Amino acid sequence: MNKLFSIGFWSAVARFILxxxxxxxxxxxxxxxxxxxxxxxxxxxxxxxxxxxxxxxFNEEYVQFLDIFGDGGNL
Structure with a gap:
């Protein structure tokens, strides 16, 4: 473990990857x-x-809106 931190963390990661x-x-x-x-x-x-x-x-108004205009997805 001491060796891992003596050479640097990113050097150890690079060595592991390679x-x-x-x-x-x-x-x-x-x-x-x-x-x-x-x-x-x-x-x-x-x-x-x-x-x-x-x-x-707001939800009650939205449900009322859907009842009137439907759920077409576009206006």
Whole structure:
């Protein structure tokens, strides 16, 4: 441990990366493949998060607005 701090932290990190570059590249590729496989489970939505309670005045007005104009997404 004393040797680690005597040569400098970033020098030790650089030495670790250069000595284990194949292992690090394999880990990065494996993580990239795993994330790419999870892409099909992603769901994107345009709805905003409703942080106000249902009984809040603004929410009641918004529900009334949706009842009148619908949820078309454009005006």
């Amino acid at each position: 000595r284990n570059r194949v292992l690090i590249i394999i880990a990065v590729v494996a993580m990239t493949v795993f994330m790419a496989m999870q892409w099909k489970h992603m769901r994107f939505t345009y709805t905003e998060a409703n942080l106000l309670p249902d009984a809040h005045e």
